[in-house]
Amino acid sequence: MLAKIGIHSLEELWESIPAELRLNRALNIPTAMSEIELTQHFSKLANRNRAAGEAVCFLGGGAYDHFIPSVVDAISGRSEFYTAYTPYQAEASQGTLQAVFEFQTLMAELSGMDVSNASMYEGGSSLAEAVLMAMSIAERRGEILIAESVHPEYLATLKTYLANLHCDVRVLPTPGGFLDPELLKKEINSNCIAVAIQSPNFFGHLEEVEAIAEIARQNKVISIQSFDPISLGILKRPGDYGVDIAVAEGQSLGTPLGYGGPYLGILTCRQEYVRKIPGRLVGQTTDRNGNRCWVLTLQTREQHIRRDKATSNICTNQGLYALRAAVYLSALGPKGLKETAELCLRKAHYAASQLTGISGVEMKFNRPFFKEFTVKVPGDVKSLLSTLQDDGYFAGLQTGRWYPELSDCLTVAVTEKRTRAEIDGLAGLLKSTLSANPSGKKQKA
């Protein structure tokens, strides 16, 4: 090969790199490992983790321990899907293109919205992109209203995205565990571009989506809802409420917890905003023989053609996880989704009743909830959680980590995987821990 190129040594490959810029030493990283060594090393590291599967997981906060049917792994493990690139060459990529088209349809059906894109990174940046999209629709800068009950990390993401765009983010307080529409009515004004809420929200409670979408509409403000896909097995959908843009973290739809990623951003909207939607879109068309087929379409919206006029820079998205979600929803079907949602609801409500049956434990907010809820507990929450963890329970999130005023609270998520025995186990352990030591700190033997 060197001869064909016309060089005599590999060294000559680098002749265009000025000598003084070359690294004249080996990189300071560990030397190579064989697969056997890597496997053994990784296994030791794995033993220093305690996975959700090794404890009983009541953690939520945007990432949920839902069951993943084996069909999902079977399909996404096919290398034709996972080692393919973005389907630029439609003729050689109909598999991916059709699957994404099906994902788009499923997302539209699920959310009740008109259109979905091919996916976003994850829930937080999806919300930020939805706001950017609203700004693009409004064709002006202005204020963004957002409920404090939205996931705090989504809010942080939004603030970072808007930091340089001369667009203020105003957080509307939610002291009752939800955004009071009356407050919104007071705060909304003609400078506002969008109002963003999450329902079920970070505390697990439902927002008054219908009223908020209506107030937004009356004020010509774009309404944005971040939703929980599983909840839509029983709850009204964003589209039913008339919201303009609906986004979600799609992790619940067949993605492992994975310490937070890769996850799946979902972004859907009303038909009229279709040309403002960020990211990729797959469209149906026909080939020269009149056969139905699929292509990436409306690419002129994308940054690689519009370049500096783009309102989003998203390029690679979450193709493989969109596929997983499509397989997940195909496997569940409408009845499976409804049953899953109902199991979450029933088990979460049972858990709430068992926990609040313990002296000193009470619901923080008196609001309807789906699979997650926030309770007030006596004593130091952090050490209480640590005690429960020692006994095999990830009992919930320390709400005060994000909301200092809720430092006595615990946010508990219950999926369809949790059994009555596990819920009773948590309640029993919490009760005994609290009664043994009301400060929440377990006395070590």
Next chain:
Amino acid sequence: MLAKIGIHSLEELWESIPAELRLNRALNIPTAMSEIELTQHFSKLANRNRAAGEAVCFLGGGAYDHFIPSVVDAISGRSEFYTAYTPYQAEASQGTLQAVFEFQTLMAELSGMDVSNASMYEGGSSLAEAVLMAMSIAERRGEILIAESVHPEYLATLKTYLANLHCDVRVLPTPGGFLDPELLKKEINSNCIAVAIQSPNFFGHLEEVEAIAEIARQNKVISIQSFDPISLGILKRPGDYGVDIAVAEGQSLGTPLGYGGPYLGILTCRQEYVRKIPGRLVGQTTDRNGNRCWVLTLQTREQHIRRDKATSNICTNQGLYALRAAVYLSALGPKGLKETAELCLRKAHYAASQLTGISGVEMKFNRPFFKEFTVKVPGDVKSLLSTLQDDGYFAGLQTGRWYPELSDCLTVAVTEKRTRAEIDGLAGLLKSTLSANPSGKKQKA
């Protein structure tokens, strides 16, 4: 569908089954479980097993804890391979057929023999089938000689297979840990049909294959060797020694321990016996356009055509595990196989030196060994093993389980996966256990 058939109820489907023969109750088996429940139940059962991966495994005896490169699982996990049937329709099965043809070639290269079939069930029945094949070659009944150092379960299988065929199995003793060729010379006679040995044998030691094959040849007796595929990275091959039929347990070639199955039987032989070989064979041919392709061939030997004249009834074999072996050997290549064998050898010899460095522990036999060896230990072997197991070591096999006269022995296998730290750990623990309590029973705290 009922209307098309012309019936009104599912019940009518059974009208050809006399009513009195029908089961008029539900089967007495547990009621249906969803995938979630099954997963949770199975996970509890799994926790009641202690896998080789959760302890340090020095167990061998025909099943070895070799490393399986990830490429093996990646390929055998493709449903085009694992959900296909026997390749009866060659045009729709070229994938399987070519892979099996490659397996046959790899087995022939590995063993140094002329021909391999498409696989057998596992090592024990492969040896039995090799003997049946020898009987078919000899075209008579007569005596089978077999070394006592062959895997005792292979011997048991052989005896079962021959129980009704008027063919005696005579076991030749191996007091020195191998079959002494001089003994064979004495015992062999004109009534003998075949002599079977295993090298490395059940104790881990090498047999005098060359001498034994030569004695067999001189006596017009078929020589059969059961071999260890991994050992052939450094050892002379059955074909190099001139044995007539070489069989093996192929588990070492990419098959998980799996509590004993599915495993992979290998059967290879000299060219002249090709039409006596049991099981399926894939052959190369051309299609009508002259393209090279593959088909099942020499099927007239098989029972579904010869029926009651068949000398084997094997039908389904181990297609998927033959594929795994083919991928395994492709992944290793000649250098990888040699390095694997050399690591086994070096680590086994290091382990032997460390163990026999302990007072009271000594090699049982003074014979060359590959990756497995048998030592004499003081005290009660069974409770010693149980003590070591409590501390995380499957230290070896209690040789006396199969050979009462070796009740003070331990057979230890060491693969390339074992690290120096693990070997030192075993030696250290054995030493401290024996010195604390020479009877081998650890005093519990």
Next chain:
Amino acid sequence: QSTELLFELSKSGRRCHMLPASDVPDAGKISDMIPGKYLKETPPPLPELGEIEVIRHFTNLSTRNMCIDTNFYPLGSCTMKYNPKRHERLAANPNFSGLHPLQDDASTQGMLEVLWEMQNFLSEISGLPAVSLQPAAGAQGELTALFVAAAYFRDKGQTHRRKVLVPDSAHGTNPASAALAGFETVTIKSDANGLVDLEDLKSKIDEQTAVFMITNPNTIGLFEKQIRQITDLLHAHGGLVYLDGANMNAILGITRPGDFGADMQHYNVHKTFTGPHGGGGPGSGPIAVRDFLAPYLPVPIVVKKGDQFALEFDRPKTIGRVRSFFGTIGILLRGWAYIRTLGPDGLKAVSEHAVLNANYLLALLKDKYEVPHGTRCMHEFVASAKALRREKKISAMDICKRLLDHGFHAPTVYFPLVVAEALMMEPTETENKETLDAFAKALISIVEEDAAYLQKAPHTLNISRPDEVKAAKTPILKWAPTA
């Protein structure tokens, strides 16, 4: 993509799997550890490939297969039904797949519980009390059952019972197994209805008869209505009845071999309880037998003592072993999972839908294809292309090959031997109506095509028909550099 062989792709020096360096103290040369006379200088001439080459080669090969996950596979008697993905996930659980077969029972209690349950399930489904999970495949199960029968008669001093009776419609493994168990085979004819000819049976049964091997439903897809008379007849003559369990998919929870008089049966776990077929294995062929045959079963058997499970080896009358270690665990686990997820109602529904689908397909086809043995069937039926061959020069094989073009795997052809130009079709319960409709439509369209065109089928696959005669005449069974 390329169909070059691994060996043709090999280039010296390429590596895929890398090994670590030895971490134990250097003990010198290999020949210091093993005398040189046992050693070979160079390793076997395996191909040398990089990882991308290994993966592309086998991945591209895989695409040259039809399989259940991509195509309908109505291969009669082989019961190619869908293999649920949950089974694959469970079987890969490292706390099952990583167990060494010689670990002590205390460290394998979860495994033993599954196997113990599986013994019980198979016993209940067959109506026969004792089960051995050991046989590695259906054919070995047959053989094992005949070993058991031989041991039983030997034990009873009836070594004169040398005959095994086998219907002419039986699977080819039946007579082969009989021969290997030391018996002589006597063939029993089928009658005009495709059932065992009772008169022929009566004329051949005698005091030398050891076993009658019957498949029920038989390979024509019919239930042997006279099964009770047959089994009574055998028992009256001191013989045993062996039930070839290949077609159990038709009768789960509907009728039980033990109840209709069988003394022994095997199962194909990979058929009835949907282990994947793996392109030709692994199988798993457990057997179930009556109480009086239990002592002869292979060892070990799983027993429960209190709340502990154990392998029992101490069974003095055992035939011994038919393989090393316990059995084809990976397939047994899948079968167990199948039974646990279906339960009694689900298992019965399997057979209901298997039989429903077969009858529906039969109804769709019977006007265009001759079905010699009636208009109703159990889980499969056998059509004949005899008339088509005579009238249109279209053979069963031509139909098969042309079906491949339509994206359907072919049915079993030229079996059973009692039907000329046989096309044996088993749709199984896992296929839906649309698939059966499409398959019937394809079959019907094929008989309207030009015979010369059909004789050249398939037209759209990777290869056209292979020359099988050439393959058998001068067999090329491995690649060689000069070939």
Next chain:
Amino acid sequence: QSTELLFELSKSGRRCHMLPASDVPDAGKISDMIPGKYLKETPPPLPELGEIEVIRHFTNLSTRNMCIDTNFYPLGSCTMKYNPKRHERLAANPNFSGLHPLQDDASTQGMLEVLWEMQNFLSEISGLPAVSLQPAAGAQGELTALFVAAAYFRDKGQTHRRKVLVPDSAHGTNPASAALAGFETVTIKSDANGLVDLEDLKSKIDEQTAVFMITNPNTIGLFEKQIRQITDLLHAHGGLVYLDGANMNAILGITRPGDFGADMQHYNVHKTFTGPHGGGGPGSGPIAVRDFLAPYLPVPIVVKKGDQFALEFDRPKTIGRVRSFFGTIGILLRGWAYIRTLGPDGLKAVSEHAVLNANYLLALLKDKYEVPHGTRCMHEFVASAKALRREKKISAMDICKRLLDHGFHAPTVYFPLVVAEALMMEPTETENKETLDAFAKALISIVEEDAAYLQKAPHTLNISRPDEVKAAKTPILKWAPTA
């Protein structure tokens, strides 16, 4: 096989995944738990399918893709190299894949150690001391770096720096990211050699310049020899240099962005460190920056305190977050495993072979294809079909489509914009000589073919060329019953 959509295959009542019954005490109707006004009577109209239908549908769809495991994929700048299977096995380890992102650090020490090492590796490879693993993809990494730059200038009171300079050969995401970070884009021309036109740069740089975004090696596959002059120039004007790391595959262990003057860079872990591309994601786009920019990086960062690892959130000048949770862990794990299995020598060999392969392919093609920017390249090069188009009416697109017939994925076409009829080819280090030879042979044979035939290519795939204009004119973005 069928290309019916899921929704067209749906039949009422079919089920795949079954759920267990509720095991908690019945608390009544759903509307007793949630007021009816929030509830919907019927669930969303998802398709209803059995498991065999789900699996067959998606399995058959998969066969309508080219992918790395089956085909050569010389997609320039996308670095489609082989993805080792060991990475997939590791990433599936339940003790990694099963971690909840909000577990406390004490329960995730193994994970944090991997991530901490990965930060260090990426720092060492780039020569830039501080790393954030958070960005979800390369484009988000770019954006994050520009957020960091904006925060830095704001912190320094230099809010007047509004301009981001971008070469005309840059990736399209560069100007888009600049716009989203609130900057204005100024385009810098390429010179005749395909490098940054230094004079144009000098003429446009001023005190309003915030950042110069440079890709090096650039998208033409050339190393920007004057990189040191460029970076000195920027620094002299108080600006920062951002290195688009899409082409890092060419320079691992050879030269480091930090050493040639870059202040910030992103990585595409899925390109350089071979995360699988997933048919369009997930990606992972970590960034590395100089010390003085470190305070602005997103939170959290992994820190080591004694022998414990922890997530550090308390970084007062941080830009905040660009996504929720830590980052694209699954891809980062694969990247980490890649670096650990290659080591320093292996990483350098990656770049050596990537550049060797590209130069070899270039040498094979240069007599038949115009390569406007010289006869040597780094890891990729850009050929032009301009002359072919003029002389033979063969467009870059025609060549691409015809390559598909040969079993090769097409190169990147019509990019970079500075080359007419561009064909951007990147073979990567994982392809062997035989593949490059076959690919070159196909490319050379294509230009001898009839233009009309090429314009109708591909001829052998599942579909012929789709009507993209129609797709964009009246977009059909989802299935509807009447469509």
